[in-house]
Amino acid sequence: MRVKILPVLFMLMITLFSYGQTHESFFRSLSVNGNTAILLEWMITDGINSSNFVSYNIYHSEDYAGPYEYIYEGTVYNNPQFLHQPPGGTSIQHYYFITTQQTAGDSITSDTLTHVRLNVSRYNSNSTARLSWNHIKDEPFLYNYQYEIHRIIEGGADETIAVTGDSEYYDLSFHNCTDKTITYYLRQTDPLSTLSALSTEDADIFRDITQPVIPNVKSVTVINNSQVKISWDSSPDTDVAEYRVYENRPPGLDWNYLFSVFGTDTTFAGTNICDGEINYAVSAMDFCGNEDPPDYQFAHRVLDLEIIEPDICDQTVFFDWSDYINMNPPLQGYNIIEVDLNTGAETLKATTTNSEFTLDESFTDGEEYCFYVEAFNSAGYSSTSCTQCITGYIPISPDTLSVTNISVVAPAVIDIEWYIDADANESTLYRLLREDISTGSQNLIREAAPSDGPELFFLDENVDTDNETYRYFSETIDTCGNLMPYFPEAKTFLLSGQSLVPGVYDLTWSEAFNSSSTLQEYIIIRTIGSDTDTVYRGSALSVTDQITDPVVAAGEAEFVALARYIDSNTGAEHLSFSNRITLTAELKMLNFPNAFTPDSDGLNDTFGPINFLNDQNVAGYKLSIYDRWGKNIYTSTSYDNRWDGTSDGSAVPAGIYVFHVVLTTPQGTEFTRRGTVALIK
CATH class of the missing domain: 2.60.40.10 (Immunoglobulins)
Known part of the structure; x- marks a missing residue:
């Protein structure tokens, strides 16, 4: 290897870079060889062959901006690699570029590359390794390198744990349960030249304290x-x-x-x-x-089906359940499912997104209905609640209900016998009402529940039994508040009479009625003194009773009417009493007109009793007439003597006069009457 400093050549190179010298991408790989050497590898440039090749020239710097040192000249055409042992080792940055000299024309200059330096550190804890590194070129997209990440756990084998194109990676996939040194390095493969290069190695001490991800x-x-x-x-x-x-x-x-x-x-x-x-x-x-x-x-x-409540009136079932939480993928809705516990058959009844629902359901009395709620999502996951059952039933109508009997037992008092069905639903309500026949007004008399029955006896003391008849009717409010479509009833009947002639009693009575019984007959009973006699039995609504004994006829006679029924449900006999009346002839014996005309025309010329009086029913008699100042102007002690409108033989003026009469019967009973009479002229 020849190491030269060629300032002139270097300045020429800088000039070429400045004036747009083409950089070819034939320099492809820098591989770290241990911690001291870097292996440079490149491809033979297109158009270069053994005949026009001169040399490969390699330049090095520890700074991308330079200055660059000429470190190698390679003259072997087919040996495109060079192992460099840079000063400072491989832990610091080193930059290289290569020129290819040819016999004619410009030299061909490569890209500037650097070796990959890996840094390993702990991230947050010693259970995560953070790996970071530089790319081989500042613009890695030109090369599209992929990095194989290798790991060697102390005492273990070399393993590839990931492949990435990034310059950073976090590793928490090691599973050593004690502190161990873990060494990492990268291998990059050039897809164009298929050259493979290694990064620097780095290591640290790690231990697996990473909690596994909670499962879904x-x-x-x-x-x-x-x-x-x-x-x-x-x-x-x-x-x-x-x-x-x-x-x-x-x-x-x-x-x-x-x-x-x-x-x-x-x-x-x-x-x-x-x-x-x-x-x-x-x-x-x-x-x-x-x-x-x-x-x-x-x-x-767990889906908690908190409420399952039937409404027999609306024929519905109300459901209320807890929300199902944390379903992943998210909850879509709920299904309400009916299940047959005997066969296991299930029927989807409704789907909703809410946690409550009212379901229409037609109940069969006594049948069991069982339901559960199912939560579901888009992934097909489902979760169900417990199954809850209800028993269907419908309101039970009363089997028996009647106003068994009503009877006048004393003046202004009516005794009532009322029969209700004690086996009906406890929420059933019975009501007994009274209607005044003359006015149509109605009043609630009594309310009762089935548990009060079946027989109820009580008195109605807010009545006028001598002048009014009453209809008592019963109505039933079922469990749902519905008025049942039947109204058992019974009516009192009113007895009245008169005696225009002593010993002759004309009696009439209103019609008695009971919807729960069949009327058999009316019975009229008369009491005079200590003697009681039945004077009539039949279906008529009037009768005339006559007493021939004048002594008896002059006395008081008490009458009462009875209606005899046969109960349609039980066959029992019931007697309903009317009001009681007392009749005496005096009621008519002391009947006087309210006006007279003393004008001698033969019509109403005198004033006196209208009815027939005789010695058999009159023992004493006195009639007194008073003017408006209270002066007695006329007195008569004989029922045969009638006032002719005079006083002491002189006619009195027309006007209003007061009369007072006292009559004594042979039995010693005294009757009096006061009134007014108009004298008209």
């Missing part, structure tokens, strides 16, 4: 409400020794290690897996014991 959990599924199946993808790390399964539950949410698995799925018996929120996570542990602990952001939660 695909699904957490409940099986038969007793087992949990978890599936996951393999960790991308190659040194995984086992996968570890963890569980946490509220309220502490501490992660509990369950067991280790060597595959990518597991099925195990869970504890109370259908009772609220349960999270599962899977971690990977390598052979050095490195493990990334479970993290909630990677956990998957």
Whole structure:
């Protein structure tokens, strides 16, 4: 090797560079040979052959900008390589270019190249090696080199760990569990010349403390409400020794290690897996014991079907469940699936993106309906909840409901017998209402639940039994708040009468009715003193009762009507009482007109009792007439003597006069009456 400093030639070279000298890409490779030498290799330039070849001239500098030193002249045409031992060794930068001299014409100058210097350092910790290096040329795209990264772990073999076109690489794929020296170097291959070159070597002490990447959990599924199946993808790390399964539950949410698995799925018996929120996570542990602990952001939660609530009225089922978390790829939605526990047949009922849903479902009474919720994503992964079952039913209509009997038991008091179905749904509501027949107004009397039945007895004391009739009717509100389409009812009946002649009693009554029973007959009972007699039985609504004994006829007579029914459901007999009335002839004996005209025309010329009076019913009688100042102007002690409109023989003026009459019966009963009469002229 000849080393020359040729200042004139070098200046000529600089001049050629400055004036656009062509740089050919025939210089292709710089390979480090140990730590002291660099092997330069190039291709024979096109157009150069043994006949026109003069020499290869190599120039070197430790700075790309120069100055460059002429270090070698090669005169052997077919020997395109040179081994240089640069001062300072290979650890510092060295730059080279080559000129090819020919017998005629300009010399051909190559690109300027430098050898690849590798630097190895620790990145963040001693579990990651950072490799960085320079390219062989400042514009590497002209060469398109690829670098093979080689690694030698202390005591181990040379292995290729990666190929890259970059100038930086991070290695954390080594798995030595103790501190070891790891040596790296690069091999580059020129795709054009197929020349291969090595970089400098570098090393450091490393140990694998890198936690394996947490695997992607695909699904957490409940099986038969007793087992949990978890599936996951393999960790991308190659040194995984086992996968570890963890569980946490509220309220502490501490992660509990369950067991280790060597595959990518597991099925195990869970504890109370259908009772609220349960999270599962899977971690990977390598052979050095490195493990990334479970993290909630990677956990998957058992779908908790919190609420499954049937609405028998709307014939729907309401579902509410916990959100499924951390599905990867992301969650797309939920399926609601009905399952037949006997056959295992499943039916997709609905799909939704929400975590609650109302499902239309036509129930069959007493049939079991079972459902679970399934979360799914675009990758086909799915996770299911526990299965929950409900029993379908429909509102039970009452089998029996009736107003069994109503009866007047005292003035202003009605006794009610009400029968309800005690076996109906407990949420059924019975209501008994009363309607005033004359006005149509209705009032709620009583509410009852099935548990109050079946027979209820109570009194209605807010009634006018002497002047009004009432309709009592029952209605049923079913579980859904619907008014049932039937209304059992019963009506009271009102007894009235008059006695225009002593001993003669004209009685009438309104029609009695009970929708739950069949009317058999009316019975009229009369009581005078201590004597009680049935005076009528039949279906008519009126009767005339007559007493021939004048002494008895002059007294008071009490009457009551009974309606006799046969219950259509039980065949039992029921008696419904009307109001009670008391009749005496005095009611008519003391009946007076309200006006008279004393004008001697033969019509209403006198004032006195209208009805027939005789000695058999009158023992004493006194009629007194008063003017408007209270002066007594007329008195009569005989029912045969009637006032003719005079006082002391003189006619009194027209006007309003007050009368007062006192009548005593042979039995000693005294009756009085006061009123006014108009004297008209």
